[in-house]
Amino acid sequence: MKSLRPVLTFLALALLGSLSWNSPASASDRKPVTLPAQVKYVPALRLPTRPCSEDNTVVRNCYWDAGKRGNGYSYYIDRSGNVVYLNPKLNDQAARLKFNSAQAKAGKELWGTVDGHQFCWAKVGDTSYVYCFDGYKTTT
Template sequence: MKLTKHLIALAAAVALVATASQSAVATDRPKAKSVQRPVAVSWAPAAQLPTKPCSEDDQTSRSCYWDAARMGNGKGYSYVVDARGEVTYLNPKLNDRSARVSFATQKKAAGWEFWGAVWGHQLCWAKVGETSYIHCFDGFKETS
């Protein structure tokens, strides 16, 4: 009988220790944090694309597009001019800001004049003299 009491007490103690260690392990784990999501998401409206074509007569145009395949001589690069006069080409390599600045700096240092648009090409510079040269950022060149 003494042995049975000891066995029961031992079993109860083991059960108590096991329960205590399980609850300790359960409380030691970090609880998952709930993530709060925004109630509503708003999107900025897409930029309005211009619906009028840019002028072919070498004047400065704004809020217009140039479709190189259908306008001018059918060659060159298509672009969009926004309301601020910023030119964005559809060919990403022509949208490199540092390349544009470098091109303009070199032309200015060499004494060229900024002419803007020439026969549908944007960002053009001219060296005027007995023989005049026109170079545009998109690679267009003309001599007269």
């Protein structure tokens, strides 16, 4: 405790000194701050309040909390049906389109949402192999 006392005293004095110190140049150069003539207000983002389903039953205006429900990445789906991941690397529309076209070209069937994962495709057979855009894979 004795070794902390000088350090704490020094920090307290340094803080008081920095609060009370004014340089002569900064005191004389103060100019009033002007705001832009017109301020644009952006409406607040209204996040959905109901959870998405693990299958395709709730597909609009919902959220998936991966921290509470597990299975992959958190996302929300807006009223228009657009999926927005909280991990920005999964929001690349070009990558989604490339993934979807590659899956369709491979003859897989679009299954939509599987276990809470979006953009899932399946190679259907006796055992169906499911592949989702976020990297999730499973069999049914």
